[in-house]
Amino acid sequence: MKQIILLTFMAISVLTGNAQTAATNNLPPVDKSPMDMCYYPSNYPVLKIQDKITEPAVARVIYSRPQKNGRLIFGDLVEYGKVWRLGANEATEIEFFRSVKIGDKKVEKGRYTLYAIPMEDSWTIILNKDNDVWGAFKYDEQKDVVRTTVPVQKLSEGVEALAMTFEKSDSGCNLIIAWDNIKASLPISLK
Amino acid sequence: MKLACTFFLCCVFFIACTDKNEKSHDQAETKPDTAIVHTPTNPYAAIDLSPMDMSYFPVNYSQLKMTHDITTPPIMRVIYSRPHRQGRTIFGNLLKYGQRWRLGANEASEIEFFQNVTIQDKKVNAGRYIIYCIPYQEKWTIILNNDLYTWGLKIDSTKDVMQFDVPAKKAAADFEYFTMVFQPITNGAELVMAWDDTEGRLPINF
Numbered sequence: 001m002k003q004i005i006l007l008t009f010m011a012i013s014v015l016t017g018n019a020q021t022a023a024t025n026n027l028p029p030v031d032k033s034p035m036d037m038c039y040y041p042s043n044y045p046v047l048k049i050q051d052k053i054t055e056p057a058v059a060r061v062i063y064s065r066p067q068k069n070g071r072l073i074f075g076d077l078v079e080y081g082k083v084w085r086l087g088a089n090e091a092t093e094i095e096f097f098r099s100v101k102i103g104d105k106k107v108e109k110g111r112y113t114l115y116a117i118p119m120e121d122s123w124t125i126i127l128n129k130d131n132d133v134w135g136a137f138k139y140d141e142q143k144d145v146v147r148t149t150v151p152v153q154k155l156s157e158g159v160e161a162l163a164m165t166f167e168k169s170d171s172g173c174n175l176i177i178a179w180d181n182i183k184a185s186l187p188i189s190l191k
Numbered sequence: 192m193k194l195a196c197t198f199f200l201c202c203v204f205f206i207a208c209t210d211k212n213e214k215s216h217d218q219a220e221t222k223p224d225t226a227i228v229h230t231p232t233n234p235y236a237a238i239d240l241s242p243m244d245m246s247y248f249p250v251n252y253s254q255l256k257m258t259h260d261i262t263t264p265p266i267m268r269v270i271y272s273r274p275h276r277q278g279r280t281i282f283g284n285l286l287k288y289g290q291r292w293r294l295g296a297n298e299a300s301e302i303e304f305f306q307n308v309t310i311q312d313k314k315v316n317a318g319r320y321i322i323y324c325i326p327y328q329e330k331w332t333i334i335l336n337n338d339l340y341t342w343g344l345k346i347d348s349t350k351d352v353m354q355f356d357v358p359a360k361k362a363a364a365d366f367e368y369f370t371m372v373f374q375p376i377t378n379g380a381e382l383v384m385a386w387d388d389t390e391g392r393l394p395i396n397f
Contacts, residue, residue, distance in 0.1 A: 030273060030368050034242030037270075037298055039340070045298050049345035057340050062245070062270065065238065090245055090253050132265050134253040163235035178235050 033066040033088035040166035040173045057097050064088035065161045073180035078118055085136040086116050101189035103148035112145060123184045124149045153183045241274040241296035248373035248380045264305050266397055271300035273368045281387035282326060292324045293343030294384060309396040311355050320352060330356050331391040355393060362390040
């Protein structure tokens with residue numbers, strides 16, 4: 001019995017695996033909200049090594065993925081009417097490999113920081129040119145490149161970890177952003 | 192007792208599954224790391240088994256920018272995914288000596304220099320590169336490559352730009368997760384790459 005308990009604990013410590021001794025060596029532990037990346041066209045790097053690319057890379061987003069962890073997200077943890085970093089840790093970054101159009105505004109090729117101001121029925125999505133920042137703590141409206149307001153959609157099934165992905169649209173692509181029971185979609189025109 | 196046994200079996204089963212999962216990635220498969228254990232299915236994007244991470248130089252640049260009035264741009268950053276050891280022997284076993292190693296998982300690891308730098312007396316132009324490694328017992332060959340936005344398992348070596356040999360040393364600690372970070376040195380910084388009991392340090396001068 002004792003042995004089983006010991007083995008169980010060993011198994012658990014393998015599972016959680018967070019005990020990176022590196023933490024004691026000034027090296028970074030694994031983040032609680034892991035970083036992730038998405039491209040348009042979706043899965044571009046995988047398509048690339050499979051020789052299945054039909055169009056050049058247009059955009060990619062690098063973001064960190066907080067988890068719901070039983071909390072109420074919108075209107076509570078993420079307050080309505082306040083700038084939200086759309087992620088965790090390093091600010092969320094969107095990069096265009098060519099110029100695109102968002103709202104009625106031309107957005108030049110390059111890196112931008114992505115924010116949102118969530119409301120109950122709509123989100124204002126912001127592209128800002130102050131890059132390599134942390135969260136929205138030093139957000140400066142003067143550096144906005146474009147702001148556009150999009151409606152939100154209620155999801156029937158909850159999303160535990162903040163998720164972003166691109167989908168194809170008639171005019172280009174949409175950046176889908178989903179967390180908890182809310183989904184927003186940012187239209188990006190390639191025309 | 193029964194409960195403990197069941198729980199233990201579940202754990203073993205899970206470890207077996209994830210282990211298999213990780214191995215399959217190392218066998219030139221292209222599926223993303225998608226083992227979800229603690230979260231329900233995410234219809235948009237599953238959480239990766241080997242999470243992505245990012246390191247800047249100056250160290251913690253984005254936090255410094257938040258807490259201090261920094262106006263100078265960062266010098267470099269690396270974006271990589273962090274496989275975990277999970278009880279395996281890494282060097283000379285999971286990673287074969289003399290064979291290419293993607294220095295990460297999933298998407299190819301990417302290093303970006305926001306200004307020109309010098310590595311081992313060679314000038315490296317500002318810009319973005321794929322970074323990978325050929326490990327040997329005594330040294331690592333670190334390679335910068337121009338084939339951007341690719342998956343780490345298939346590296347097009349015709350697009351190699353530069354390569355540098357650095358000694359492979361016993362790491363100062365035991366690394367469950369593969370770790371890349373910059374540490375300051377005189378006239379620059381070292382890119383520290385550490386996993387299991389081994390580390391390599393690429394000196395970068397600017």
